[in-house]
Amino acid sequence: MVRRTVLPGGLRIITEAMPQVRSVSFGVWASVGSRDETPALAGASHYLEHLLFKGTRRRDAMEISSALDAVGGEMNAFTTKEYTCYYARVLDADLPLAVDVICDMVTSSLVTAADVDSERGVILEEIAMHDDDPSDAVHDLFAEELWGDSPLGRPILGTTESIEALTRRQVYGYYRRRYRPESLVVAVAGNVEHRAVVRLVTQAFEQAGRLNGQVSDPTPPRSGNPSRALASAASAAAAATAGRGSVRLAHRPTEQANLVLGVPGLPRSDDRRFVLGVLNAAFGGGMSSRLFQEVREKRGLAYAVYSFASHYADSGMVGIYAGCLPSKIDEVLDICRDELEKVVSSGLTDEELERGKGQLRGSLVLGLEDTGSRMGRLAKADLVYGELLSVDEILRRIDAVTLDDVRRIGKELLEAAPTLAVVGPFEDADRFAGAVR
Amino acid sequence: MVRRTVLPGGLRIITEAMPQVRSVSFGVWASVGSRDETPALAGASHYLEHLLFKGTRRRDAMEISSALDAVGGEMNAFTTKEYTCYYARVLDADLPLAVDVICDMVTSSLVTAADVDSERGVILEEIAMHDDDPSDAVHDLFAEELWGDSPLGRPILGTTESIEALTRRQVYGYYRRRYRPESLVVAVAGNVEHRAVVRLVTQAFEQAGRLNGQVSDPTPPRSGNPSRALASAASAAAAATAGRGSVRLAHRPTEQANLVLGVPGLPRSDDRRFVLGVLNAAFGGGMSSRLFQEVREKRGLAYAVYSFASHYADSGMVGIYAGCLPSKIDEVLDICRDELEKVVSSGLTDEELERGKGQLRGSLVLGLEDTGSRMGRLAKADLVYGELLSVDEILRRIDAVTLDDVRRIGKELLEAAPTLAVVGPFEDADRFAGAVR
Numbered sequence: 001m002v003r004r005t006v007l008p009g010g011l012r013i014i015t016e017a018m019p020q021v022r023s024v025s026f027g028v029w030a031s032v033g034s035r036d037e038t039p040a041l042a043g044a045s046h047y048l049e050h051l052l053f054k055g056t057r058r059r060d061a062m063e064i065s066s067a068l069d070a071v072g073g074e075m076n077a078f079t080t081k082e083y084t085c086y087y088a089r090v091l092d093a094d095l096p097l098a099v100d101v102i103c104d105m106v107t108s109s110l111v112t113a114a115d116v117d118s119e120r121g122v123i124l125e126e127i128a129m130h131d132d133d134p135s136d137a138v139h140d141l142f143a144e145e146l147w148g149d150s151p152l153g154r155p156i157l158g159t160t161e162s163i164e165a166l167t168r169r170q171v172y173g174y175y176r177r178r179y180r181p182e183s184l185v186v187a188v189a190g191n192v193e194h195r196a197v198v199r200l201v202t203q204a205f206e207q208a209g210r211l212n213g214q215v216s217d218p219t220p221p222r223s224g225n226p227s228r229a230l231a232s233a234a235s236a237a238a239a240a241t242a243g244r245g246s247v248r249l250a251h252r253p254t255e256q257a258n259l260v261l262g263v264p265g266l267p268r269s270d271d272r273r274f275v276l277g278v279l280n281a282a283f284g285g286g287m288s289s290r291l292f293q294e295v296r297e298k299r300g301l302a303y304a305v306y307s308f309a310s311h312y313a314d315s316g317m318v319g320i321y322a323g324c325l326p327s328k329i330d331e332v333l334d335i336c337r338d339e340l341e342k343v344v345s346s347g348l349t350d351e352e353l354e355r356g357k358g359q360l361r362g363s364l365v366l367g368l369e370d371t372g373s374r375m376g377r378l379a380k381a382d383l384v385y386g387e388l389l390s391v392d393e394i395l396r397r398i399d400a401v402t403l404d405d406v407r408r409i410g411k412e413l414l415e416a417a418p419t420l421a422v423v424g425p426f427e428d429a430d431r432f433a434g435a436v437r
Numbered sequence: 438m439v440r441r442t443v444l445p446g447g448l449r450i451i452t453e454a455m456p457q458v459r460s461v462s463f464g465v466w467a468s469v470g471s472r473d474e475t476p477a478l479a480g481a482s483h484y485l486e487h488l489l490f491k492g493t494r495r496r497d498a499m500e501i502s503s504a505l506d507a508v509g510g511e512m513n514a515f516t517t518k519e520y521t522c523y524y525a526r527v528l529d530a531d532l533p534l535a536v537d538v539i540c541d542m543v544t545s546s547l548v549t550a551a552d553v554d555s556e557r558g559v560i561l562e563e564i565a566m567h568d569d570d571p572s573d574a575v576h577d578l579f580a581e582e583l584w585g586d587s588p589l590g591r592p593i594l595g596t597t598e599s600i601e602a603l604t605r606r607q608v609y610g611y612y613r614r615r616y617r618p619e620s621l622v623v624a625v626a627g628n629v630e631h632r633a634v635v636r637l638v639t640q641a642f643e644q645a646g647r648l649n650g651q652v653s654d655p656t657p658p659r660s661g662n663p664s665r666a667l668a669s670a671a672s673a674a675a676a677a678t679a680g681r682g683s684v685r686l687a688h689r690p691t692e693q694a695n696l697v698l699g700v701p702g703l704p705r706s707d708d709r710r711f712v713l714g715v716l717n718a719a720f721g722g723g724m725s726s727r728l729f730q731e732v733r734e735k736r737g738l739a740y741a742v743y744s745f746a747s748h749y750a751d752s753g754m755v756g757i758y759a760g761c762l763p764s765k766i767d768e769v770l771d772i773c774r775d776e777l778e779k780v781v782s783s784g785l786t787d788e789e790l791e792r793g794k795g796q797l798r799g800s801l802v803l804g805l806e807d808t809g810s811r812m813g814r815l816a817k818a819d820l821v822y823g824e825l826l827s828v829d830e831i832l833r834r835i836d837a838v839t840l841d842d843v844r845r846i847g848k849e850l851l852e853a854a855p856t857l858a859v860v861g862p863f864e865d866a867d868r869f870a871g872a873v874r
Contacts (some may be wrong), residue, residue, distance in 0.1 A: 020457040021806055053724070054734075061734050070792045072799010075724070120599060121737030128692035129740055129760050134569055255565035255692055287490070287502035287512070297491075297498050300558030303566055316662035323566050355507045362509010366526060369458055370807075 002378065002388065003194040003195045007202060010182025010216035012064050015197050016189040016370060023411035024190030025371035026098045027087035028106045029379040031185070031219050032178040034158075035081045035119050035151035035312070043158015044166060044174045046079040047116075047123055051171065052086065052117040053077070056108040061115075063402075067101045068094075075101070079156055082222055082312060083383050083406040089372060092191040096200055103204035106184065111169040111175055120163060127157050134258040134423040135304070135323055137250065142260035146250035146317060146420070171276070181205060182216040185382045189374035221386035222313040223269075245417035245436035249429035257424030261336050262319020263416040263434070268311040268384055274360075274397045275405040276318065276413070280309045282348050283357035285319060290342075290352075291320060301328050301335075313384060318413055326425050333420075333435040347407030360398050364391065439815065439825065440631040444639060447653035450775025451636050453626040455808060461627030462808035463535045464524035465543045466816040468656050469615040471595075472518045472588035472749070480595015481603060481611045483516040484553075484560055488608065489523065490514070491552035493545040496538070498552075504538045505531075512538070516593055519749060520820050521660055529628040535639055540641035543621065548612055550605040557600060564594050565751040571695040571860040572741070572760055574687065579697035583754060584686035598703070603708050618642060619653040622819045626811035658823035659750040660706075682873035683853035686866035687758060694730060694766045694861030698773050698872070699756020700853040703846075705748040705821055711797075711834045712842040713755065717746045717758035718786050719793035720776070727779075727789075728757060738765045738772075750821060755850055763862050770857075770872040781851050784844030797835050800818075801828065 004014045033045050054061045068075045073090035075098070086106060088098040130136050148290030158166075188197050205211045245263075258397075266273050284291035284307025295305045305322040320340075324332045348356070358410045367373040368391065381388035420436050422429075441451045460652045470482050491498045505512045510527035512535070512658045523543060525535040567573050584590030595603075625634050642648045682700075703710050721728035721744025744761040757777075761769045785793070804810040805828065818825035826834075857873050859866075 023806055028635060062725060062730060065729070065734070066792055069723045069725040070795045072795045072797070072802065074799070074803070091799070091802065118735070118737040122733055122740050125693065125738075125740040125761060128762060129572070132571055132691045135566070182566055254569045256562065256569050286506045288506040292502070293499060296559055297502070300555040300557070303559050303562040324562060325565060328518075355503060358507045358509045360509070362511075362528070365509065365528060366460055366511070369460055410772050 005129040005194070005198050006218060007181070007205070007211060008215050009205070009211045009213060010180075010218045011184055011186065011201070011205060011211065012218050012382055013186045013198050013201050015192055015194045016186070016374050016378055017192060017194070018190050018374065021191050021371060022092055022100070023089055023371055024092050024095045024188060024192050025087060025089045025375040026095060026102065027085050027187045027375050027379060028102050029185045029187060029383055030084045030106070030179055031183045031222060031383050032084055033080050034154060034156040036178070037151060037154070039162070041166070041170060041174060042154055042162035043123070043156075044171055045084055046156050046158065047119070047163065047166060047171055048111075048112065048175055049079045049084050049086075050119045050122060051111050051115055052105045052109045054119060055110050055112065056104045057110065058104055058108065064101060064105060067097060071097060081152060081156060082083060085379070087372070089374065095192060095197075099197070099200040099204055103201060103208065106179060107205060107208035107210045109175065111168065111172045114170040116166075116171055123157065123163050124160060127160055128162070134242050134252055134254050135257065135321070138258040138260050138321070138423040141248050141250055141423060142262060142319060142419065143317070145246060145421050146262065146264065146419045152312060152315065155278060158223060174201050180216070181210055183219045185379045186381035189378065190371040190388050217380070221382065222384050232303045245419045245437055247420045247422070247429045247432045249426055250423045250433070251426065252423050253425050255263045255325070257422060257426070258321075258323045258324045258327045259329065259333070260319050260321050260421045261333065261418050262317050263413055263418050265309055265316030265318040265413060266311060267314050267316055269313070271397070272405070272409055273309075273311055276411045277360050278353065278356040278398065278401045279343070279348065279406045280307050280318070281359040282352040283307050283343060285356070286359055288355060289340050291336070294339060295322060295332060299335075301332050329422070329424070332431070337435065340414050340418070343410045347410055349405055350403065353401070353403055353406065357398050357401065361395060364394060369410060440476040442631070443633050443655060444642070444648060445619070445652045446642070446648045446650060447655045448623065448638070448642060448648065449612065449655050449819055450623045450635050450638050451625070452629055452630060453811050453815055454631070455627050455811065458628050458808060459529055460526055460835065461529050461532045461535070461625060461629050462524060462812040463532060463539065464522050464624045464812050464816060465539050466622045466624060466820055467521045467543070468618055468620045468637060468659060468820050469521055470517050470519040471591060473615070474588060474591070476599070478597035478603070478607060478611060480593075481559070481590055482521055483593050483595065484556070484600065484603060484608055485548075485612055486493060486514045486516045486521050486523075487556045487559060488548050488552055489546045489615055491556060492547050492549065493541045494547065495541055495545065499624045501538060503540060504534060508534060510535060518589060518593060523815070524809070524812065532629060532634075536634070536637040536641055540638060540645065540753045543616060544642060544645035544647045548605065548609045553603070553605040553608055560594065560600050561597060564597055564600070567594060571689055571691050571693065572758070575697050575758070575858050575860040578685050578860060579699060579756060579856065580754070582683060582858050583699065583701065583856045589749060589752065591806040617653070618647055620656045622816045624812045624816035626815065627808040633853070655819070658819065659821050664808055682856045682874055684857045684859070684866045684869045686863055686869070687860045688863060689860050690862050691860065692762070693760045694763045694863070695758075695760045696766065696770070697758050697858045698755050698770065698855050699754050700751030700850055700855050701852060702746050702750050703748060704753055706750070708834070709842070709846055710746075710748055712838050713746050713844045714781070714797050715790065715793040715835065715838045716785065716843045716847060717755070718746050718796040719781060719789040720744050722793070723796055725792060727776050728773070731776060732759060732769060736843040738769050738770075766859070766861070770869070774872065777851050778848045784840055784847055786841065788866055789853055790838070790840055794835050794838065798832060801831060828830045
């Protein structure tokens with residue numbers, strides 16, 4: 001069902017036919033994200049994502065916006081630390097239009113100085129909105145504290161200062177360097193025929209003059225920066241040896257305290273991510289998880305409490321988020337630390353292991369009915385994993401996870417002294433020193 | 438494809454078979470929401486939604502949470518002003534489990550005093566979280582200002598004070614009165630067979646002793662309270678005559694100002710909701726809409742800006758949301774007022790009309806691939822609309838909308854003096870008096 005074609009310029013086109021649906025999700029993914037930015041370019045990947053909606057040689061902003069609105073399609077884009085995606089979901093008959101509009105944006109945007117200036121205001125608003133949501137802000141603060149002033153540690157949106165300083169010349173140069181055909185992946189899932197997609201995409205890129213040049217190989221999957229990964233692991237290890245982590249506090253006069261408590265995790269290339277996935281599901285992934293039961297169900301201390309595991313090319317993070325009244329934060333932190341220790345010392349129970357596997361299996365299989373999530377699976381296989389695991393193979397790897405595997409990964413990762421980020425009405429970060437000891 | 442059965446107790450079961458998928462969305466909907474609450478019961482509908490996860494005669498909270506987690510299903514619930522829904526999405530083979538768990542919760546919850554007390558903390562956390570997000574808080578503030586201290590004007594979550602005061606006796610009594618079989622609708626969409634669903638649901642309700650009593654007719658669709666609707670329309674009319682609306686300000690030291698500017702809208706029973714839907718899409722529903730183009734695209738004054746139309750049994754609202762830096766709010770409000778006036782005086786262009794129709798058509802048709810949205814369609818037809826319009830009929834009504842229809846509804850609704858709610862770093866509501874004149 002999955003077919004892949006590489007055009008001479010290195011452009012990859014991957015499709016998955018789902019004849020049982022009437023819609024198509026079409027995406028163009030660029031192998032560029034905030035971790036590719038120098039400090040001077042901080043926020044440029046995301047800025048560019050906005051600017052690609054502002055106008056091309058053939059279309060102004062209104063024509064870009066209205067093309068898919070008129071046929072009732074959805075079009076949007078997002079930027080992460082490691083990639084940027086432009087996508088549309090349309091009825092199958094409207095696929096040619098979606099291909100034309102999105103390929104036009106990706107290949108032929110003008111990124112004029114006027115657009116850079118007018119969109120600067122929008123980005124500054126987005127940063128302010130993000131900062132005003134304490135549950136968003138605390139995740140950025142945690143990444144900053146865990147990874148410091150490094151590409152992974154910086155916020156995807158950039159900062160007010162970096163956005164105010166970026167020029168048209170910088171952003172346009174970044175665009176020309178980073179959106180070459182060999183760094184792009186076209187991913188399509190839905191009621192489509194592979195050859196028809198290849199024809200449409202080839203036409204669109206040829207029309208833009210982007211397939212007439214030299215022959216290139218596709219950019220290999222992102223491998224990260226091993227030296228930085230080692231350095232980060234080494235510093236985490238040093239912190240663990242020293243017996244203490246670190247605390248970062250942002251004072252806000254909010255009604256709730258928002259916290260993230262976490263440690264370095266696994267890079268995406270580490271096959272133990274399936275073990276960590278099962279552990280994370282059982283530890284804090286659902287209503288039956290330990291964290292939910294202990295913090296919310298039994299004690300009523302929080303509305304939102306969960307754990308997460310994020311993977312990047314060369315590193316990752318594992319953490320707990322909770323939002324609670326400021327007067328409850330010490331009790332919530334005590335419970336989080338206790339639960340982490342219990343997992344380190346005793347792992348999971350049989351029943352938790354099976355439930356964790358069930359959750360991973362379920363979200364995988366239920367997700368397959370959605371053209372958007374299938375489309376994302378195809379693109380990420382090429383951009384960051386370097387292989388497309390079949391659903392059966394993923395299910396096999398989930399099933400293979402044992403209690404011993406879980407205990408080992410828990411001990412290896414969760415024994416490190418944690419990093420804590422807090423957004424809330426506190427004056428002094430030192431009051432949390434005990435929570436990271 | 439849609440089949441409906443009414444059991445002797447008045448319990449409705451509606452299914453839609455989607456043989457092309459492998460999953461099922463199963464929901465039990467209760468005809469109860471925050472607008473059914475007296476001031477003393479404010480927040481009780483939503484409190485109850487939480488309490489139904491805490492334990493039944495056959496299951497404790499952990500058993501409820503873990504049942505569907507184990508098979509990788511999703512289970513959740515939500516409360517609105519007019520109904521409450523408990524739902525699960527599972528693989529078709531797991532439907533019997535989903536029916537058993539959710540029907541058990543809905544029919545046989547214990548709502549113990551201990552659970553009421555422990556969940557009280559969770560609800561207070563949810564209220565605090567909601568208040569900490571200014572873009573959420575401003576919508577509640579707007580409803581409060583538009584409808585005053587009436588059931589529709591009060592927040593779904595209740596207030597800290599009302600939640601602190603609610604007793605087990607009150608909440609349990611509300612549960613027994615409001616969750617009778619004749620007030621419930623079971624809606625199911627996915628790979629299911631109607632008779633099998635009827636059998637499973639009948640068994641579950643019989644096991645709970647909830648179908649052995651008297652014969653009842655289903656509760657008719659919510660009709661609202663016409664006298665209140667008239668009063669509200671009259672007061673809006675009076676405000677319009679007087680040439681001024683009202684302003685409500687909540688001071689917060691946020692980076693952005695968040696605003697909702699709006700007027701009374703249409704009740705759900707008003708067939709002109711399709712006209713308003715087309716108008717809303719073209720006015721502020723997508724990237725190509727007037728508001729997005731004027732506020733964000735051309736001037737870079739906001740990241741999030743959109744219009745909305747909400748319908749209730751006896752009334753509705755139409756409004757604009759925007760988040761912007763405090764220094765930009767006067768300019769944003771000026772543009773919003775200008776754009777409202779332009780719609781009142783000139784309606785839409787041909788092209789906008791067609792694009793608005795396209796957007797409504799597209800979101801309808803694309804939504805049909807999702808079992809959850811089909812399930813919701815079935816339930817709402819019975820609970821609030823009183824009829825299930827076929828997709829073709831809805832498409833026909835959208836297509837029938839004319840420029841004249843749009844101009845008339847714009848003039849009728851949008852000429853009223855607007856109500857304004859603002860959450861942001863301002864001291865004095867009077868500074869916005871000009872915006873509602």
